[in-house]
Amino acid sequence: MTDSHQLPIVDSASSWWRSLDELAAQPEMRSMLQREFPPEASSFPEGSRRSFLKLMSASLALAGATGCDIRQPQEKIFASWRRGADELAGVPNEYTTAMDFAGSAIGLVVQTRDGRPIKIEGNSLHPTSRGATGVFAQAATLDLYDPDRPRTPTRRGQLVSLGRVRESMASLRTQCDADRGAGLRILVERSTSPTVQRLLDRVTSRWPRARWMVHEPFGQDGLNQAGMLRFRSGDRPLTPVYDFSQASVVVSIDMDFLAARGHPACYIRQFSDARRVVGNQDRDASGMVRLYHLGPTPTLTSSKADHSLAVTRATTTLVLRELARRLGAGPKLPQATLPAEHQDWLQRVTQDLQQAGRDGLVCVGTDQPAETHALAHAINDRLTSTGRGVRWISSVQIHPQQAGSDTDALARLAADLSAGDAQSLLLLGGDPIGNADPELRLSEAIRKAEFSLALADHENETTSVSQWTVPRSHFLEKWSDARGHDGTASIVQPMIRPLYQSLGEIDLLATLVEDAETAYAAVRKTWRERLGDGENDERWRRALADGVIANTEFAAVESDATTNGSVEDAVASASSQDVDSDTTLEVVVRPDPTIWDGRFINNAWLQELPKPLSHVVWDNAAWIAPADARRIGLKSGDMAAMQAGAHTVEIPVWIAPGHAEGSVTVFAGYGKPTAGRVGRDTGFDVRPLTWLKPAARAAIRIQPTGNTHSLVSTQHHFAMEGRHLARSGTLRSLRENPQDPEFAHPPSPLPEASLYPPWPNEGHRWGMSIDLTACVGCSACVIACQAENNIPVVGKQQCDMNREMHWIRVDTYFQGSPEHPEKTLHQPVPCMHCEHAPCEVVCPVAATNHSDEGLNQMIYNRCVGTRYCSNNCPYKVRRFNFLDFAQDFIDQPVMELLSNPEVTIRSRGVMEKCTFCVQRIEQAKIAAQLHDRTLVDGDIRTACQSACPAQAIRFGDLNDPQSKVTAAHEHPLCYGLLEELNTKPRTKYLAEVTNPSTTREAFGDPPASNDRQPGEPDD
Structure with a gap:
């Protein structure tokens, strides 16, 4: 038997590595990886308990709301749950809503228990989410129950009631009526709410001398600059909507569209469906999309690219200019002198885009300069992909008549206040003082205002200088509306009565301009023509139940960017920095x-x-x-x-x-x-x-x-000794031998003999598959698992000691040189639920055992904390409660509000891990019994599976020959982690398939002619 200490850290066959230290094989790194447990894993550092309790009390404890004399007006809530069941105590109900973030809204379905929101999923009917979510939406419930949210309005530091706030709005309204709003300025965060837009337009129509502006720390400056030059329709700017499912070649210019953060989650689904090898019924694997990336920063998108070129922002524009020149797009440009590596990348991109034609697509990051957007638009027009892979629509974001960048908004506001042109100021969200350049002296300017009110989620630099501070309602507490990335509108409905004395933007604006209308009434007024205004109007109830308002997406708008000389203007005006x-x-x-x-x-x-x-x-x-x-x-x-x-x-x-x-x-x-x-x-x-x-x-x-x-x-935490874990190959290799792809094979024949008796395969046999081709590493699964299973946080110090508690981690592997990695692979790792589980035979109290449906179970009240199971687990997926991460706060109100009652709260000394969301399995089985039917594939969706924007995770019954997970397990690309240990894991992987170009023409030569159809990859 080979001594485990002699195993190489990096597998010489695949040359995958996880960090620069590992690649260099530093002795300290080798020692760390070969330790069974981290140093001081069982110790409790001196002084750490107080800081730990401080952290946990802030993130988990919830104090009661302060008493105030006036609460919000009573109003009916018509939230409709999607399943139509009667509301019963202890039975979860689902309601639709939307989260307005980063320039578009994502449709959500919120599960509530006894009137409290505890879990968020994506709305499959919403075009932006398509049933998936991102990390920010998954973590929204913790934001809702954050005890550091302001609880009561204040005026000059003194507590006041919401009634006093409304009285101040009435006084401000009277003043604006007298001077036509001459001194009123309103600063709002980026929003897509039609009702907010209507109310702000109402402000300027009722008081023509009033002004409102939009500020966002990370806005769309590049696109805004481009919009001011050319991408406009009347008074409104245009914005691109991409459809990656229509493309065979995608060129990303510093656009991280696979992160599910600043871009719609549906982009991941579109791209993954166009990339997927297994289970894609709508597209042949031979038509797999090829991805190129150009930009300075490694991103999730660049990590999935078949060819990524890392260059500075200045060089990015030069390379794109040369690409436009080669494709004959935009103005006539001189040939650029670029290094050989850049020329090679350009040659591949040029040939692929020429062959793809209208199936080619160039997308650009929002913070790129106007020239880059103009050139990309010109290339898409040249390829005739405009209208297919990309279409332009009127911006879904609220937009004032006076256009300008976000930086200009703060500068104009500071100038108006300093000059005395503005005396009244409403700051509806954000922290403009904290984001403003001190040279603007915005803080001093705001102090000069006769009236200033800040609507805020938390105390910040802006609230510290505002006369009035009003807590802002969380989106799960208020009525509003929002538009998705394509313009599709949704009603934002409250899941719970406001926990504190708070208001939303619509509450304040409606009180100011429409004389004390509630947010509910203001939203109904916005949608009266389309949805009616009756209390029981079927159109309104249908919009609430579906989470979308049908047929509200924006129509495509023609852009004249290539015909009015504006591309030439943008290129000519661009400055080059040496x-x-x-x-x-x-x-x-x-x-x-x-x-x-x-x-x-x-x-x-x-x-x-x-x-x-x-x-x-x-x-x-x-x-x-x-x-x-x-x-x-x-x-x-x-x-x-x-x-x-x-x-x-x-x-x-x-x-x-x-x-x-x-x-x-x-x-x-x-x-x-x-x-x-x-x-x-x-x-x-x-x-x-x-x-x-x-x-x-x-x-x-x-x-x-x-x-x-x-x-x-945490990159090296829970490492698995660098065995043959990450498997990746090319589409060409798969096509050469589709039934037996060599790159998916284990390094040696798998053992068959075992001392374990076989488990009976009667009834259900649950299993999971994870498609590494589809996975983009966005980590939505990690937060979804945490929210679903009451997984606590531990703090930075405990993370440094390898004590983080996540039940699923996403390992990252690199291949190639540190300067230019050829491949980057993301691999989610939950519990494998082994048939021959090494953890089960070593537990002295049978706390870890095998269920009759194949689940590797944990019985928490048996566990005595020996950690033998963790020692014997080769996958290192078990988490031990070294400290009382949750027990100290089990009596706190937040545990009744935030926690999932279907999942046990674990205490110190207990081992825990992924359970395949056994609570969801049992709920689905009970529901099937109540309806006198058998379970069908798709009835059970684990938390990680539901959240995944790429739909990379499949879960189901391996005894069902028609299930998707069975098909995945039987696919030639399927493999198990460390299967050479004969653990027989039920969580398996589909090896990653990439689609690199095989272009070999010399630089500058025209591509070889062939009769290849657009979208078909090179042989």
């Missing part, structure tokens, strides 16, 4: 992938969610290329100083494989001076970098400070 890469770097500022612009900084679920690719938790960092790190003398965790005008930003660096040389990416949202108990003292403030002009961002000096910071990355 960056001295030896002394300066270009900085790219992005919203953090887990806390966004900081609005989710107090959400412990999101703070502890490993960030894509780096797997860092509870922190932000500056990503830098390996070559730049070596040149400057930096390593991961070193503190670096960046000069940003008069400010210096200090932030730890993270060496990111595949990052563009000459560029550094920083993630904003952390380091807030005002935050709740969870978000306080986390991360680093990089706001000065966001205040810089584009030219200044192109030349940032960076140097080490000599200090270090502990960045906690």
Whole structure:
């Protein structure tokens, strides 16, 4: 028998690696990976219990609302649950709603228990969600029950009632009637609500001298600039809507459309369906879409690309110019001189787009400059993909008559207040002072206003200077409406009565301009013509039940971008920056992938969610290329100083494989001076970098400070010794041998003999499959599992000791050089539910055992904490409650509000793990018995399966020959993790299939002629 300590960390056959330390095979890394448990795994560090209790009380405890003399007006709620069952105590009910975020709304179905929302799923009828969700929607229930939300309105720091707030709105209305709104300014966050748009338009029509503006820290500046030049329809800007299912070749220009964060979740489903090999009935696998990516920052989209080229933002535009020139799109441009690597990428893209024709698609990230958008639009027009893979519609976002960028909005507001042109100010959401450049002196300007009111989710820098602060209602507490990415409208209906004395934007605006109408009445008024205004109007009830208002999507609008000379104008006006890469770097500022612009900084679920690719938790960092790190003398965790005008930003660096040389990416949202108990003292403030002009961002000096910071990355936690885990091959290899793809094979023949007796296969035999071709690593499954199964957070210190509690993790593997990884693969790892489970035979109290349906069960009240099962589990998917992560707060009200009553709350000394959502299995079986029918495939959907935007996870009965999971297990691409150990896992994987180009023509030569149809890949 081979000594396990002699096993290589990296499998020499596949050369997959998970980090730069592992690739370098550092002795410390080898020692860490070969330990059965992390150092000090059983210890309780001195002083940590108090900080742990502080964290948990902030993220889990909920105090009662403060007493106030006036509550919200009573109104009927007509929320309709989709299944139509009578509401019974203890029986879950489902209601539809929508979450307005990042420029579009995602349709949701919210499960409530006894009137309290506890779990969120996607609405399959909504075009933006298509039944899936993202991490922010899954974590919304924890935001709802956040104890740090403000509870009562205040005026100059003194508690007041909602009645006093409405009286102030009445006084403001009287004043505006007198001066036609001369001194009124309203600043709102980005929204898609038709009712908010109607009320704001009503403000300016009733009071022509009033002004309202939109501000968002991470808006669509590039697209807005492009829209001001050309992409407009009348007074409204246009926005692109992509359909990746129509494309055979996709070129992403710094657009992370596979992250399910800043872009609609349906984009992942469209792309995965066009990429899927197994179970795609609508598309032949031979037509698999090919993805190219161009941009500076490694993203989930670049990790799925068949060919990714990492270049700086300035070079991105140059490469796209050359692509447009080769395709004959847009203005006549001189030939660019580019390195051989760039030429190779361009040659492949050019040939594929020419062959794809109208099946080719170029998409652009929203923060790219106007020139990039113009060139991409010209290329799509040249390919005639406009109207097929991309169509232009009127923007779904609210839009004032006076157009301008988000930065201009704050500048105009500060100027009006400073000049005395504005005396009354409504700040409806966000933290404009916290996001504004100090040179604008916005804080001083707001203090000059005679009346200022801030509607806020949490206390922030803006609320600290506003005269009035009003708690903002959570979207699960209020009436509103919102539009999806294609314009489809939904009614946002409350799931619960407001926990605190709070109002929504519609409440305030309706009170101001329509004389104390409720939000419900304002929404009904907006949709009166289409949905009626009767209490029991069938059209209204149907809109609530379905979660969408039928036939409200926007029609495509023709754009004249290629006929009015505006592309030429954009290219001519674009400035080119010569960056001295030896002394300066270009900085790219992005919203953090887990806390966004900081609005989710107090959400412990999101703070502890490993960030894509780096797997860092509870922190932000500056990503830098390996070559730049070596040149400057930096390593991961070193503190670096960046000069940003008069400010210096200090932030730890993270060496990111595949990052563009000459560029550094920083993630904003952390380091807030005002935050709740969870978000306080986390991360680093990089706001000065966001205040810089584009030219200044192109030349940032960076140097080490000599200090270090502990960045906690979970990438190597629960490693499995680098065995043959990640399996990937090309479409060409699969087509050469479709019934026996070599890349999906185990490294050696699998053992057949076993000391375990075979389990009977009668009744149900539950199993799961995970399609690595479809999985994009978005981590929606991780948060969905946490919300469903009452999984606690543990904090940064405990994560550093390998004590995180997630029941499913997403491992990331790289292949190739650190500078230019050839492949990146994401692999979700839940419990395998082995037929021959090594954990079961070593438990001295039979706490872990096998059910008659094949589930590897945990009986919590038997577990005595020996951890033998974890020691014997080769997959390292078991989690041990080292501390009382939940028990200390079991009597807190939040446990009655947030927790899923179908799942046991575990205490210290208990082992826990994935259960295949056994509570959902039992609920489906009970429902089938009540309706006197048998279970059918699809009746049971695990939490991770339901949330997955890519539909990469299948679950079902392996004894059902017609089930999708059975078909997946029988597919030639199917394999099990560590199956050479003869554990016979019931969770299996479909090896990843990629579709790289095989172009071999010399640079600049025309592609070889053939009769290949658009969408058919190269042989």
